Amino acid sequence: MARVDLEVAAHERLLIIGPNGCGKTTLLNVLSTLLRPSAGSVSYPGLAKNPRKDIGLMGHDIGIYEDLSAADNLRVFARMSDIDPAPIRALLATVGLEAGDQAVAKYSAGMRRRLALAALLQAQPALALLDEPFAQMDPGGIAGVSKAIKALPGAVIIASHQVQHAAPLATRAILMDCGQIRWTGRADQAEAAWRALHHERGEL
Amino acid sequence: MKTLLNVLHKDMLIEWAARSRTVALLSFAYTILLLFAFAIGPDAGALRLHAGAYMWLGLLLTSTLLLERSMRIEVEAGALSKLLLIPIDPAGLFYGKAIANTLQLLLVGAFSVPLIFVICDATLTENIGWLGLTLILGSAGLAAPGTLYAAMTARLSGSQLLLPLMLFPLVVPVIVAAVKATSLVMLGDPMDQIGAWLTLLACFNLIYWSLCGILFGRVIEA
Numbered sequence: 519m520a521r522v523d524l525e526v527a528a529h530e531r532l533l534i535i536g537p538n539g540c541g542k543t544t545l546l547n548v549l550s551t552l553l554r555p556s557a558g559s560v561s562y563p564g565l566a567k568n569p570r571k572d573i574g575l576m577g578h579d580i581g582i583y584e585d586l587s588a589a590d591n592l593r594v595f596a597r598m599s600d601i602d603p604a605p606i607r608a609l610l611a612t613v614g615l616e617a618g619d620q621a622v623a624k625y626s627a628g629m630r631r632r633l634a635l636a637a638l639l640q641a642q643p644a645l646a647l648l649d650e651p652f653a654q655m656d657p658g659g660i661a662g663v664s665k666a667i668k669a670l671p672g673a674v675i676i677a678s679h680q681v682q683h684a685a686p687l688a689t690r691a692i693l694m695d696c697g698q699i700r701w702t703g704r705a706d707q708a709e710a711a712w713r714a715l716h717h718e719r720g721e722l
Numbered sequence: 723m724k725t726l727l728n729v730l731h732k733d734m735l736i737e738w739a740a741r742s743r744t745v746a747l748l749s750f751a752y753t754i755l756l757l758f759a760f761a762i763g764p765d766a767g768a769l770r771l772h773a774g775a776y777m778w779l780g781l782l783l784t785s786t787l788l789l790e791r792s793m794r795i796e797v798e799a800g801a802l803s804k805l806l807l808i809p810i811d812p813a814g815l816f817y818g819k820a821i822a823n824t825l826q827l828l829l830v831g832a833f834s835v836p837l838i839f840v841i842c843d844a845t846l847t848e849n850i851g852w853l854g855l856t857l858i859l860g861s862a863g864l865a866a867p868g869t870l871y872a873a874m875t876a877r878l879s880g881s882q883l884l885l886p887l888m889l890f891p892l893v894v895p896v897i898v899a900a901v902k903a904t905s906l907v908m909l910g911d912p913m914d915q916i917g918a919w920l921t922l923l924a925c926f927n928l929i930y931w932s933l934c935g936i937l938f939g940r941v942i943e944a
Contacts, residue, residue: 550803550807552806552807568809570806570807570809571808571809574807575803575804575807577803579800580800581799581801581803581804582800582801583732583736583795583799583801584798584799585740586735586739587739590739594732594735595804597728597731598725598728598729598732598805598808598810599808600724630799637804
């Protein structure tokens with residue numbers, strides 16, 4: 519990435535679109551503090567002194583223990599985060615999962631992503647970073663995930679190729695290409711900008 | 723301390739959920755011990771003389787599988803990143819995981835002892851408490867550096883090969899001291915040397931557990 523200048527307001531919903539390898543995941547990892555930028559800086563004026571406390575990330579690796587059940591995963595993270603583990607059944611129901619004994623290893627990819635979203639809802643982060651939240655989802659899953667994203671309390675940044683599903687959840691969008699921000703605008707204009715980029719690259 | 727207990731509880735919960743893997747690990751340890759016995763042949767004297775060495779080599783080889791798996795569960799689906807974002811105390815994470823690994827190694831050791839006594843025709847000439855203490859200190863001496871190195875190699879391709887390559891040279895003093903102490907318990911200790919070997923084991927444990935606890939945070943952030 520180079521010359522990326524981005525501000526995100528509290529409670530803002532931002533959509534990041536762009537072709538594969540354009541830097542969406544890298545940007546999310548930098549914003550999450552898990553990846554240190556080699557140049558430049560990131561500041562979190564609205565977050566805690568240690569911003570990690572207020573940041574939730576749902577990356578390609580969704581952050582679960584495969585051998586545990588969905589409920590046990592949420593219980594483990596609640597204990598670690600020192601938060602109330604009580605509403606686990608309700609949390610799982612929000613994302614369309616049941617609190618059974620089945621190990622997450624037996625879940626489909628879509629079910630795993632829904633569980634990761636339940637974990638984000640449980641943590642209630644002030645800044646939620648979602649990398650391809652609709653990947654490998656069936657229509658029911660997409661509806662459940664959309665509902666869960668709307669329920670997130672703070673600022674939400676979504677990186678997704680599935681503009682038609684992600685744009686209605688966002689207010690602003692940026693288009694990235696080759697590690698740079700090529701376009702910024704309203705989320706409902708994102709699909710047009712995306713098409714224009716494809717056209718420019720001769721892909722449409 | 724709270725983080726340590728939470729991590730220990732989490733690791734025990736995972737091991738219980740995947741207990742078939744623990745059975746496979748115990749079977750692996752038994753297979754190694756039986757292979758040692760077959761390789762030496764029906765020489766009861768040689769088997770008895772080196773029973774301690776077979777036991778600790780079996781435990782060392784089994785430990786590489788156990789330690790590699792203990793960090794793989796953290797990185798394979800990104801759970802470690804989630805823990806870092808909580809944010810979890812790295813020292814608590816290290817000590818929780820290292821204690822969980824020590825307990826599992828102790829379990830493997832406890833199951834190996836009866837087989838060693840049977841296949842090597844070994845006997846106890848000293849107090850069984852010494853053998854228990856050797857097992858605890860030896861397992862802890864393998865678990866602490868093993869947990870650190872497993873964290874270093876977990877994200878690399880070929881981690882199952884890299885871990886033993888890095889770990890084995892470092893734990894040579896632990897293995898030597900543990901084998902000596904175990905052999906003295908089994909063969910007799912006319913010169914009261916067990917205490918000295920256990921003190922050496924305790925010293926290495928002190929160094930490993932304190933140094934690895936400090937370094938672990940840097941390793942997982944990298």
